[in-house]
Amino acid sequence: MTTKRKVARRKMSLLELATELGNVSKACKIMGYSRQQFYEIRRNYQTFGAEGLLDRLPGPQGPHPNRVDETVEQAILDYCLTHPTHGPLRVAQQLALQGVQVSSGGVRGVWSRHGLLTRHERLLRLEKSVREQRLELSDEQIRVLERFSPEFRDRHIETRHTGDLVAVDTFFVGTLKGVGRVYLQSVIDCHSRYAWGRLYTTKLPVTAVHVLNEDVLPFFEEHAARISTILSDNGRE
Structure with a gap:
């Protein structure tokens, strides 16, 4: 028997004893x-029966009368x-432009129910959604997560097998006397982290083609592997 039921039983005993004695005070x-x-x-027993003897917490039972509509609540959570990193006032203003009417207090109420009152909590929710739902992030989301989470900042590209994604990039190494500018043309398999590199005195696209033909493709052919995708940063080189 729960504590509430025990208290209700005691109240019933009080009513029965008063009837038996015929004396309320005693x-x-x-x-x-x-x-x-x-x-x-x-009075509670006469109005509600046995349920009226159960102790109830003060305040309204069920949803608060000023609670926002479910569609508005979902719009706030999506936004x-x-x-x-946006505050409640800005959220309310931006949603108003989308035809969703809600006050900044309403926004805070939704955040409070979902444990999102602080910026830290909202960023944790975004980070969790990225891990569990594989969301496609916007540039803004990537920037705030990189500032907030060292783990996200140091993340690696996920690949299924060797050759699934090969990244190509060019780096300026320095200037050598009698040689001039020196560049490193690098290639890395994003799955195995195996890398190739050659030094050149130019950063023209032909250098990337050269290192691929001379080093990378022969290596994959030797190990009976294939390259599915080659990724570059779309630079002039």
Whole structure:
């Protein structure tokens, strides 16, 4: 039996004892209740029956009358997933432009129910969604996550097998006397982290083709592997 049920049973015993004795004051003294409490208990019992004897928490039961509509609540949650650093006033203003009417207090109420009152909590939600739902992030989301999470900042590209994705890039090494500018043409298999590199005195696209033909493709052919995708940063080189 729960505590609430035990208290309700005690209240019922009070009512029964008062009827048996025919004396409210004496029954209250024996059971440890005041006369005011007795009449309140009796009124609740007469109105609601046995359920009226259960203790209830003060305040409205069920959803708050000023709680926002479910569609508005979902719009707020979707918006703060896209823009986790925006404050409640800005969220309300931006949603108003989309035809969703809600006050900044309404935004805070939704955040409070979902544990999102702080910027830190909203960023954690975005980071969790990225891990679990494989969201396609916007540039803004990537920037805020890189500032917020060292783990996200140091993330690696996920690939299924060797050759699934090969990245090509050019780096300026320095200037050598009698040689001039020196560049490193690098190629890395994003799955195995195996890398190739050659030094050149130019960063023309032909250098990337050269290192691929001379080093990378022969290596893959030797190991009976294939390259599915080659990734570059779209630079002039």
